[in-house]
Amino acid sequence: MSVQYRPQIKDLVPYKPGKPIEDVKRKYELTEVIKLASNENPLGASPKAQKAIMSILNNLNLYPDGNCTDLRAVIAKKLSLSINQILPSSGSDEMIDQIAKTFLNDGDEVILADVTFPRYLTTTKMMGAVPVIVPLNNFTYDLVAMKKAITTKTRLIWLCNPNNPTGTMFTEKMLIDFLDFVPKNVVVVYDEAYNEYVTRDDFPKDSIKLLDTYPNILILRTFSKIYGLAALRVGYTLASEGILANINRIRGPFNVNTAAQVAAIAALSDDDFLKKSFDVNLEGKEYLYSAFKKLGIWYAPSETNHIFIDVKKDCQKVFESLQRKGMIIRPMYKTYIRVSIGTMEQNRLFITTLSEILHPCGKE
Numbered sequence: 001m002s003v004q005y006r007p008q009i010k011d012l013v014p015y016k017p018g019k020p021i022e023d024v025k026r027k028y029e030l031t032e033v034i035k036l037a038s039n040e041n042p043l044g045a046s047p048k049a050q051k052a053i054m055s056i057l058n059n060l061n062l063y064p065d066g067n068c069t070d071l072r073a074v075i076a077k078k079l080s081l082s083i084n085q086i087l088p089s090s091g092s093d094e095m096i097d098q099i100a101k102t103f104l105n106d107g108d109e110v111i112l113a114d115v116t117f118p119r120y121l122t123t124t125k126m127m128g129a130v131p132v133i134v135p136l137n138n139f140t141y142d143l144v145a146m147k148k149a150i151t152t153k154t155r156l157i158w159l160c161n162p163n164n165p166t167g168t169m170f171t172e173k174m175l176i177d178f179l180d181f182v183p184k185n186v187v188v189v190y191d192e193a194y195n196e197y198v199t200r201d202d203f204p205k206d207s208i209k210l211l212d213t214y215p216n217i218l219i220l221r222t223f224s225k226i227y228g229l230a231a232l233r234v235g236y237t238l239a240s241e242g243i244l245a246n247i248n249r250i251r252g253p254f255n256v257n258t259a260a261q262v263a264a265i266a267a268l269s270d271d272d273f274l275k276k277s278f279d280v281n282l283e284g285k286e287y288l289y290s291a292f293k294k295l296g297i298w299y300a301p302s303e304t305n306h307i308f309i310d311v312k313k314d315c316q317k318v319f320e321s322l323q324r325k326g327m328i329i330r331p332m333y334k335t336y337i338r339v340s341i342g343t344m345e346q347n348r349l350f351i352t353t354l355s356e357i358l359h360p361c362g363k364e
Contacts, residue, residue, distance in 0.1 A: 008106075008128045015118060019328050028324050035328040036340040036350060039164070039194075039306045041228035043280060043343075045263070046273040049229060052266035053259045064258040071261045074268055075236060079208055084241040087248060088256045088264075091233040092193060092222045095247075097123050099156075099218065102247045103187050104129040108155035111146055115139070115166060115332075117191065120158040129155065139300045139308065140168040143178040156187040161204070162194045165330070165338040167302030172204035179214045187243075188217045193235075194304035196226040196274065197281055203303065208238060215240050223260075225305060226277050227267040234260035281305045284341040291351040295358065306340045308332070311358060321357045 018037030025033050044050075068088040076083045089095035096119050104110065106128035112120045114135045124131045132154070134145045141163060150157075162169040175190075182188055192207060204210070207219055222235035234256055237244065267273075288307055292299045300308040311318050315331035322329055327350055330338040339350060 008126055012122055012125055015122065018330060019323065021328065024323050024326070024328055028326070030326045033326045033328065034342065034346050034349060036342050036346060037328045037330045037338075038230070039225060039304070039340045040230050041226060041277055041305070042341075042346060043228065043273070043277055045228035046267045046270040048266040048270045048273070049227070049263040052262040056258050056262055059258065062258070064254045064256060064261060066254050068256050068261055071236075071256070071265055074265050078268060079238070081208065081211075081238065082241065084244065085211065085238055086236055087239070087244045087251075088234060088236045088261070089251075090235075090255050090257075090260075091224060092191065092220050092235045093119055094233070094255060095220060095235060095237050096120065096189075096191075097126075098247050098250060099187070099189055100124060100127045100129070101250050103156055105155070107153070109151060109153040110156045110158070111149050111154060112158040113141055113160070113163070115163075116141075116158070116160045117164045120160075124156075124158075136163075136166065136168075138168075139166040141170050143170060143174050147178065147181050150182065150186065154183075154186050156189065157182065158189050158191070160191045160193075162192075162198060162303040164193065164304065165306065165332055166300045166308040167194075167304040167306055168300050168308075169198065169200065169203055169303045171200075171202040173202070175204050176210075179210065179217065182216070184214075184216050186216060188214070189220065190217055191220040193220065193222045193225055195221070197278065197305050198303040199282065200303060211238060211240065215242075218243060223264050223267060226274060226281075227264070228273075228277070229260065229263055229267060232257070232260035232263055234264050280343065281341050284344060284347045287344065287347055288339075288341065288351070291347075295351075295355060297358075306338050308336060308338050310335050311337055311354070313358065318354075318357060322353060325353050325356075327353050 021033045021035050072083045072086045075086050100123040104127035108129040109132050110124040110129045111132045114133045132149050219238040224230040298310040312335050315337050319331035
């Protein structure tokens with residue numbers, strides 16, 4: 001008799017991260033490669049965070065603080081919340097899995113968008129729940145259609161705002177209207193990984209106030225994007241004490257390492273680095289918008305550090321052509337790719353390289 005696997009994982013596809021720089025260097029025998037594929041901060045991490053990591057090198061033999069006591073206290077003070085309303089995790093990926101394990105049973109219905117962060121779908125299927133997929137409307141979450149998808153079997157709804165990979169957003173009014181409609185026994189996971197990059201005034205910037213009115217909402221945040229700590233895998237979730245107490249029952253011990261905890265604490269204190277990261281991203285976004293218009297390339301207006309564009313050619317072929325020239329982006333589907341916003345030098349090089357591929361010999 002052979003080993004048996006849970007039937008729920010049979011059709012799952014492993015997550016494909018952005019292509020590593022070293023892999024591309026080896027494959028194409030390149031010495032320089034620029035990665036604009038994974039929405040990483042091109043400025044690196046806060047100098048304060050880097051210094052904090054150095055301070056714990058003599059304690060690598062010790063287990064981390066399993067309760068993230070200091071990190072939770074700093075976040076609680078910064079956001080004026082109870083420490084019991086905050087639960088750090090090893091990036092949002094881990095928390096997404098923990099939420100699914102806490103709430104989903106076999107056969108439960110889960111609502112999510114068709115083009116969004118792929119981990120929502122994977123973890124839904126992993127638990128044997130039934131994904132109810134709602135298409136985007138003009139590359140933006142369609143909350144009206146999501147309302148119509150709710151049934152008595154709906155257990156959980158995944159929301160990503162601004163959305164990854166399209167970079168689009170829905171407004172505070174739209175979110176509140178949606179939350180008012182959703183039954184209180186349905187869990188709403190509101191993932192705002194890119195909220196620090198948003199420029200629009202109608203975005204729900206003060207999402208924390210929603211916790212008082214909607215006890216069924218969980219707000220996901222991360223240090224991987226504007227804070228530049230993607231390598232350390234650290235994020236946190238805001239929710240009611242009751243919800244987080246139950247998630248905490250299944251959380252693995254020591255899930256957030258010591259380096260991640262001290263770096264996150266330091267990063268939260270570095271407002272100068274945060275502002276510089278925001279400004280560099282905004283300058284790069286405006287430059288890329290202008291360049292795309294000149295090249296006749298359609299793009300979705302973005303409130304993140306990445307832009308979703310239509311290159312009018314097979315996305316995989318464009319992806320491979322860019323790699324050969326030392327540029328890594330993210331192919332999405334059909335003719336769409338996603339490019340992360342880099343430094344101005346990286347952005348200019350990307351446009352030059354993309355133009356050469358899309359219009360060889362200078363032909364439009």
